[in-house]
Amino acid sequence: MKEKIHALSEEMVANLGRLVAIDSQLGTPEEGKPFGEGPAKALSVGLQIAEEMGFRTVNLDNYCGYAEMGEGDEIVGIAGHLDIVPVGGDWSYNPFELTRKGDYVYGRGTTDDKGPVMEALYAMKLLRDSGVKLNKRVRLIMGCNEETGSRCMQHYNEVAEELSCGFTPDASFPCIHGEKGHMGMTVYSKNTKIIAMNGGFVSNAVCDNCTAVIPAEDGLKEKLEAAFANTKLQEYKVTEENGEIHIEAKGVPAHASTPTLGVNAAGVIFECLEQVGFEDDFVKFYNSHIGTSCDGVGVGLKCQDAYGELTLCNGIVKTEDGVISCTIDIRVPVTFKEEDIRSMCEGKLEDENGRIEINSIGNPLFFPRESPLVEALYKAYVDVTGDTENEPMVIGGGTYAKTLKNIIAFGPEKLGVDYRIHGSDEYILVSEMEEAVLIYMEAIKNLLAI
Known part of the structure; x- marks a missing residue:
């Protein structure tokens, strides 16, 4: 045959x-x-x-x-x-x-x-x-x-x-x-100094390319370049003109079911902004709730069963009318039910710096x-x-x-x-x-x- x-x-x-x-x-x-x-x-x-x-x-x-x-x-x-x-x-x-x-x-x-x-x-x-x-x-x-x-x-x-x-x-x-199981979320900024941030092209893959525009501050460009040099980004570029700093970051693509195989360019930008002392409400919110760990710990969802652990992936980041939004794709271990997941993240999805909406929860x-x-x-x-x-x-x-x-x-x-x-x-x-x-x-x- x-x-x-x-x-x-x-x-x-x-x-x-x-x-x-x-x-x-x-x-x-x-x-x-x-x-x-x-x-x-x-x-x-x-x-x-x-x-x-x-x-x-x-x-x-x-x-x-x-x-x-x-x-x-x-x-x-x-x-x-x-x-x-x-x-x-x-x-x-x-x-x-x-x-x-x-x-x-x-x-x-x-x-x-x-x-x-x-x-x-x-x-x-x-x-x-x-x-x-x-x-x-x-x-x-x-x-x-x-x-x-x-x-x-x-x-x-x-x-x-x-x-x-x-x-x-x-x-x-x-x-x-x-x-x-599959869970979809969207993260929204409440207040941010970030002028624009856009990246990713689908919600079910790691955001592997991202650009950001922020107000310039003395020495910030050099600090950011030093911070990006110590990340797993494939490429990055930081330029300054007309009182603005433009950031281009290229991470590593991966499917949302295996986000740890990729490098989230948006997540790295947020992480580096905080490292260099860029004070911003949404930077704090993203890093404390989403971050680059891919395990959902920031929203109380870190868990696993005999068949695997929960994974979290940020796919798309975009700016509209001064509000930054980020799509979040979560894969939930097969023995966890919808009510388990909702109760685990209850009270952890909003503070004065940002908010997260649950869009959908699909059964395993x-x-x-x-x-x-x-x-x-x-x-x-x-x-x-x-x-x-x-x-x-x-x-x-x-x-x-x-x-x-x-x-x-x-x-x-x-x-x-x-x-x-x-x-x-x-x-x-x-x-x-x-x-x-x-x-x-x-x-x-x-x-x-x-």
Whole structure:
């Protein structure tokens, strides 16, 4: 089977290129296109590729669509997404043109999540062509709004059939049996001398670039330069003119589920401003409530359970009408409930220098390790790779598994590898795509047998 998969890999990569060429980030809604032009176009092309491969396809009002094979009342579902996060950052390659360098294929969406959608589609094709008896329908759902709310899958739940079991190829191998809860907050300044501060481009990634303008003070420029020299910023620049100091800071990008892997440029600026004696109400508030520790200790949320600890990420900072606001993305350990979190931070979200609003708290997802779904998927991974060291795990990221019933996240990323999914030069490996196709074929067979 590996030879058959390898023989199709050029075709698979070419079809991935058709999807990568489409800028499918959230656009302006219009009639019949709830997420704008780009996601609708990506869905159209994704379904067209599936039709070319001989699958039945259905478009569910441009929220999502699916390709299907087999017969029966039960459905083995695979849910991937075709929407992307904004490009951001400094790319070495055109993010909307697939660039291949040996085993590496670069482009926005290659790993998150257009590549995995293609892997699942080719797994279905090869399984069908091998003559395996399909006692259930196998349905690949292509969503258009995973990165900005998963409203596509809410629509699926309203208009289409419930899945019997399945997976979303939008995380890591070997298998994800739990996803932390999600909490969104916004921090607001009350009084600040900071003239302007702006940074970050999405709320679910570390603010890795930030600019600030503050009133000049004697010796402040030199003190700031000395302070920035002792940080983990990749680059910084401090200039002074017309009574103002302009700061440019470049940190390190990271996904909001793993913020400790990044460097928050805004957080470093706030930290350094306090270090050099820049007296400001909001600087005090940010440093005491948010800071650069990523653990929520400043708002009373530092906690953990057997499956992981709470993480806090500042994604976007902006200034409007003299008020600075900061988006905060928190991932809550799976055994903590909404009421636990609310009581932990009660009374710690506001003082005379600033305030924090809770925008949303989403529940976690958890399947016991010994559940048939987890066992079926994990077995497929082990049978193909031989890897028994890595066990099913709980992650901080959120996937379609929280919106669709009876599915969990399953691959295709390898642990410990940074595919730069929300950063510049996102990539996928062709050899890993081929292996993932084989793993997904085994997974579908196992799910057909449940």
